[in-house]
Amino acid sequence: xxxxxxxxxxxxxxxxxxxxxxxxxxxxxxxxxxxxxxxxxxxxxxxxxxxxxxxxxxxxxxxxxxxxxxxxxxxxxxxxxxxxxxxxxxxxxxxxxxxxxxxxxxxxxxxxxxxxxxxxxxxxxxxxxxxxxxxxxxxxxxxxxxxxxxxxxxxxxxxxxxxxxxxxxxxxxxxxxxxxxxxxxxxxxxxxxxxxxxxxxxxxxxxxxxxxxxx
Numbered sequence: 001x002x003x004x005x006x007x008x009x010x011x012x013x014x015x016x017x018x019x020x021x022x023x024x025x026x027x028x029x030x031x032x033x034x035x036x037x038x039x040x041x042x043x044x045x046x047x048x049x050x051x052x053x054x055x056x057x058x059x060x061x062x063x064x065x066x067x068x069x070x071x072x073x074x075x076x077x078x079x080x081x082x083x084x085x086x087x088x089x090x091x092x093x094x095x096x097x098x099x100x101x102x103x104x105x106x107x108x109x110x111x112x113x114x115x116x117x118x119x120x121x122x123x124x125x126x127x128x129x130x131x132x133x134x135x136x137x138x139x140x141x142x143x144x145x146x147x148x149x150x151x152x153x154x155x156x157x158x159x160x161x162x163x164x165x166x167x168x169x170x171x172x173x174x175x176x177x178x179x180x181x182x183x184x185x186x187x188x189x190x191x192x193x194x195x196x197x198x199x200x201x202x203x204x205x206x207x208x209x210x211x212x213x214x215x
Contacts, residue, residue, distance in 0.1 A: 001105055001167060006174030014106050014168035017075065018045045021106075022131070024075040026053070026159075030067030037064040043073060044131050051108060051161040052124050054115075062114070062157060069112045071161060079103035080199035082173075086187045090180065100171075102199045107167040115158030118144045124158040172203040181207045 009017075026039040037060050043053040051073055055061055065071070080102045088097030115121055125142040133139055144150045173181045181203060188200040 001169060003167065003169045007169045007171045009168035009170045013170060014166060017104060017106050021075050021077060024073050027072045027074060028061055028064035029070035030064035032060045032063050037061045042132065044128050049163045051163060052127060054124060054156045054158045057155055057157055065112055065114065071110060071112045073108040075106045077104050078198040078202045080188060080196050082184060086184050102172045102203060104202060105169045108163045109165040110161040110163040113160045115160055118153050121153050121158045122149065170202065170206060172206050174206065178207060
């Protein structure tokens with residue numbers, strides 16, 4: 001993805017996104033029938049350089065990973081459509097304004113390792129359940145010592161992704177003046193669409209944290 005200097009997210013910003021987000025799309029470099037495989041999936045990020053997840057054994061992603069283990073885990077959030085008149089620069093005709101999109105995008109680039117050992121898969125699932133299940137969950141820790149778990153483990157494969165690079169973008173008018181960004185924030189508050197509040201919050205936080213960057 002294209003990342004302008006004024007859109008680049010800091011490490012603290014993208015780490016903050018990953019601290020809250022645990023669902024994304026796994027995109028394979030390897031092809032199946034001529035196309036990458038894209039899998040919407042929950043995942044567990046360890047806060048450093050490893051992502052854990054699992055998929056059903058029939059998933060076509062395994063064929064793609066056999067061809068090439070490189071993957072991208074992509075997340076998108078806090079997005080909003082910025083109307084043409086809102087985005088028009090001061091002093092220009094708003095009827096000829098150019099609309100844009102505001103959004104957060106984080107992409108983890110890495111190499112995937114398939115986990116097939118039953119005990120390792122059980123341990124991977126145990127870590128995922130510790131993250132996703134509610135504190136009061138009564139789910140027994142997955143184990144090959146439990147017959148039903150042992151039987152069901154054969155139906156999945158684990159995946160351990162070693163993250164080699166991160167691309168992170170927060171596109172919220174960083175090339176606009178503070179006054180223009182404030183006006184767009186007001187428009188988002190007035191429209192109050194399904195995702196406008198989150199995008200407005202991100203816009204205001206980034207406006208406070210960094211001055212305008214000239215294009």
